[in-house]
Amino acid sequence: MNPVVSLSSLGEFGLIDQIRARFPQPVAPELGIGDDAALLSPSAGSQVVVSTDLLAEGVHFDLGFGPARLLGRKSLAVNLSDIASMGAVPRWFFLSLAIPAGFSLETIEGFLDGLAEQAAEHNCILAGGDTCGSKGGLTVSVTIMGEQRPDLILKRSGAKPGDEVWVSGSLGDSALGLKLLMEGARLGCADDPLLLRQLDPIPRCDLGLKLAEAGLLHAMIDISDGLLADLGHICEQSGCGAEVLLGQLPLTPAFQSYCSKQPVFPWPLALSGGEDYELCFTAPAGNHAAIQQLAKTAGIQVTVIGKVTNSRQVHVILPDGTNFQPSASGYTHF
């Protein structure tokens, strides 16, 4: 750690060395950091799955909300979640950083440490990238590549009317955590479990892979834009609709405790808050028991929250059977 050293004393190649030091490099003849491009050899018969996410300071993250290490973890987690949602195995990633002049080296080191932790936890290899200055804030771009047999890959487009709609884990904690952070809460308080769902989301890689390899599902997506928006993507690309039972949404005790104290229960946090990084998937009802069993082996709770319908819309149904009208559906950037 060099608490008061600025990036300018390190230089571009010094920064690349800092990055290289934290990540195991691919085994020859694959090329990692240090040539014009990375060389990657997918196994015969596999398909390369690629995703990219851009995180911009002041838009996706606020460095005041928590340690840079967690931002590093999250930068890869959001990409891992995309790979999980396809049922693929994460393999390589590429990191691009635009860093403001005078940025603290300690922050960058913390960021890289967290990124390296997350990479090691998922056996995902840093294979290249780019670094440059920024006149605005810190900008992080990660491109991830995974692999899977073409016939096992899960897309958004396979849902069928009658399918059960499932979600992993719980919904709304991340959006509530962001709300609390914006209201001034910081780590080290009773709300830590909620804040950490926002600052350090856990991608459901193991569950996504197991579900895909078991061949039990018709469609899958990760919930980054909010349940209704992302389930909407499945419906749109599958040419169907869905009914979501409000009373079935999996909510943590911490979420319920906070929300039941509000004048109006803030359902939009769970329905459209986003950044849950849970998996939403559809499957024939006949696979219900097998899915429950498989999720148990992965150690992740999964819950049926509704069903796929013939309509072209996503409806949220109240316990009395009437339609709930959510006030917003997903985060929009512009």
Place this chain on the structure above:
Amino acid sequence: MNPVVSLSSLGEFGLIDQIRARFPQPVAPELGIGDDAALLSPSAGSQVVVSTDLLAEGVHFDLGFGPARLLGRKSLAVNLSDIASMGAVPRWFFLSLAIPAGFSLETIEGFLDGLAEQAAEHNCILAGGDTCGSKGGLTVSVTIMGEQRPDLILKRSGAKPGDEVWVSGSLGDSALGLKLLMEGARLGCADDPLLLRQLDPIPRCDLGLKLAEAGLLHAMIDISDGLLADLGHICEQSGCGAEVLLGQLPLTPAFQSYCSKQPVFPWPLALSGGEDYELCFTAPAGNHAAIQQLAKTAGIQVTVIGKVTNSRQVHVILPDGTNFQPSASGYTHF
């Protein structure tokens, strides 16, 4: 064109539609824009070559220097140049954009038009990406993937003492063009050829591919950081040095005309100005005639500028045989 429409009226998914409309999509079963990740199937026996470049407003580009269309062209060109330098075939690319609030739609459309032009010229398919807001300037991140047979791929590490050092095209125009732009020159003047080398560089994809497939070379790199820095990378990774003959550097008449009017000939523009996006490669002297012939069929001039040596340094030699001491070696971001 919607000259006065702001991005906020378009929305995130509207922007994705704008992007989708400009780029041909991969043929099924490959997935392009619109799922969590792209699916790409390299041919059997080929290796995937991946590169990524981040371009930040105020650092890599100034939107006042030229039309956004040229920025779009350049954003892909710098990535294509990396693929060219490996001797690979460009196949797919991923685009991430962080866009400031209130940014003009016309600028984004121009950018996308230029990007689509460059993609079409190189049969490179847009396969995914990410868009978001930015609190700083416009940030563009492109990740490109190419393919080549593993035994044909050219790395930085293969140079051998005695090799001739070659460069394609000419050096220094781009750095001089940037200098003129920073001094206020704009397109539509006598200096257009120089300005365009900076604003609209031409990646040497055809030449790089032909050279690799002919098996004539030992090592190759593209000149993005400047000749001395990039030739230095070849030497470092090959465990050798190089002598560059100052009198042999290929310079355009426009470059020579400008530079010979200066009090001191600005050699650093050609030696270390950077952004030439020419290829620098080394090859056994016995392949000289075959390389010249092949470059002729690609329609690109190539020039021997020196040789690989046993030393571990890059020396620049003046016509009188003495060492030239350049004042800078490459661009540094921090």
